[in-house]
Amino acid sequence: MTDAAVTSAAPRKRSKRARPRPDAWAWTGITIVIVGLVLAVVGPWIAPFGVGNIVTTVYAQPDAQNLLGGDVLGRDLLSRLLHGARLTVGVALVATILGFVLGMAVGFSAAEIRGRYDDFITWLIDVFLSFPPILLALIVIASLSSDLWVLVGTIAVIHSSRVARVGRAVAMNIAALEFVEVARARGEKLTSILVREIWPSTIRPLAVEFGLRLTYSILFLSSLSFLGLGIQPPDADWGSMVRENMNAMQNHAYIAVLAPAFAIAILTVGVNLIVDWLGAQSGRGISEELTK
C-alpha cells in the first residue's frame, strides 16, 4: 500500500487516460451517496413533521399521512429519518474530514521532517493503533459526555492515527521525488511543501482511504448511538432510532426498526461500492483495510 502513488502514476494500466468510466455498481454507489448528501442538507426542511412532534399512535401502521408509520412515542417515522439524515451523514462527514486533515498534517510532516520527530510520531501512532477504538470513544464519552462536538472530535482522533500511518507511507515516496527536492532547495516553507507539493500527489491513493474511513465513521457513530452513548434524545440519528424502537419487534411492528437500520446499511454499502471501484483503479481495496 506504500507505493500506490507511484504505481497509479505509471502508465502500466490500460491507457494513459485517467480512469475508466464507473461501472453500474459504482454508479449505484454514487447515486446513493449523492442522495444521502442531498437528504442531509434538505432532509429537515422537507420532513412533514417536527423531530419531537407526537402526531400518531405508538408504532402506528403506515398510512397516507405517516408514510412509514409511527415510532415508539407515536412520532412520524419518516420525519425522524429525514431529520436523522443530517446528523448521521453530517457528523460522519465532518468527523472524517477533520480526521483526515489532522492525520495528513501529522503523517505528511513526519514524512517530510523525518528524524526524531518522525520516530516520535510513529510511536504515538502505534500507541493509538493498539487502543481498541470503541474503548477510546467510551472513555472520552464517559468523561466529557455525548456532546455533538465531543463525538465528532473523538471519531476524528480515531481516524487521524490511521490516516497518519497511511498518509506517512504515501508521503514518504513523494517526499523523495525530484520536484519536492526542488521545492526544498527553492526554500519553500514546510507548510507550503506539505500543502502545495505533497498533498496534490496523494489525493488519488488517499481517496480510497477516505471512503473506507467515511464508512467507518457512519458505522461507528451509529453503533455509539445504538449503545445509547452517541446522539442523545430528543435528537436522533439513525443508530439511536434503531435503539429506541427495539421494543417494536415484540409487537411484530418491524418497520420502525428496519427503516433506520436499512438507511444506515444502504448508505454504507453505497460508499463501499464507490470504494471498491476506486480501489480497483489504484490497486487497493477493502481487503487492504488491515488495521481496522
Place this chain on the structure above:
Amino acid sequence: MFKLIVRRIFLGLLTLLAISVIVFLGTEILPGDVASAILGQSATETNLAALRETLGLNRPAYIRYFEWLGNILSGDLGVSLTNGMPLDRIIGLRLWNTVYLALYAAAVAMPLALGLGLLSAAYPESHFDRTVSSVTVFFISIPDFVIAVLLIMIFAVELGWFPGAIHRPRWEDVFGTMDKTFLPMVTLVLTLLAHVVRMTRAAILDVLKQPYIEMALLKGASKSRIILKHAIPNAMGPIVNVVALNLGYLISGVVVVEVVFTYPGLGRLMVDSVVFRDVPQIQAVAMVFCSFYVALNIFADVGAIMANPRLRYAK
C-alpha cells in the same frame, strides 16, 4: 529470533504502559471528579471537600496514577462505585462470560473464514469467488447491531428457534449453553467472517503472483499441490496476522453484541459503567480489554516472525 520476540513483548508492555496513562488521564479530565460523581447533584461544597480528602483526590494526579497502577499490578482493581463490590470479583465473573462467547464465535468463524478465503483464492473470478466477494462486502458494510436485530427478528421473534436475550452461560453445561448463545455467536461470526475471508483471499492471491508459483505451475504441479505445498506456507504469516487482528476486532463487536442480547459480559459492563460514570470500573475494564488487545497484537507479530524467516533478523 528469540531476542526479537522478547523485544516485541517488551515493546508491547511499554505500549500497555502508555495506554494506562491514556486511560487514567482520560477518566481524569472529567469536568466533575469522582467525588461529585458519588455524591450527585445534591452535594454541598463541604461534603465534596470532605470526600475528596478521604478519597485522596487532593493529591497531584501523577501520584494518584502511580498508586492506581501499583494497585492494578498487585491485582487490586478497586471497588465499583455503582454497587460497592470489589471489581476483581465483578470482572472475574463477566470476563469468563465474554471469553465463552468470543471463543465460541472464533471457533466457528476462523475455520470457516480460512476455508472460504482459500477456495476464493483458488478459483479467482469464478462464480463462487464473486458470490463470496459480494456477500462479504455486504457484511462489512452493515453495522453489527443491524445484523443482530435482523437475526433476533427472524430467529427469535418470528420463528422462535433461539432466545433473543440470554442469561449467563453455564460452564457446567457448555454444550447446553451453545444454542442459547447461538444468535450472538452468529452475529459475531458474520462480522468477523467477512474481514478474514477477504484478507485471506488477498494474502494467498498475493503469494500466487510470485514467480516461484509460476515455476511450480510450469513443472506440472497440480493446483491443490501448488496452493497447499507452495502458497500456504508463505501466506501463513499474513494469515496469522489477520486472524489475531480480527480477534482483536472481536472486542468492539462484543461490546455491541452483548448490549443487544443483554448478555452479562465485560462489554456490557463497560457500557453500563460509562452510563453510570463509574470511573474505577471504566478504568479497570478498559485495562482488561486493552491487555487482551495488546496481547493479540504481540501474538500477531510473533506469529509473523515465526512464519517468515526473513523477519527473524532485525534490520
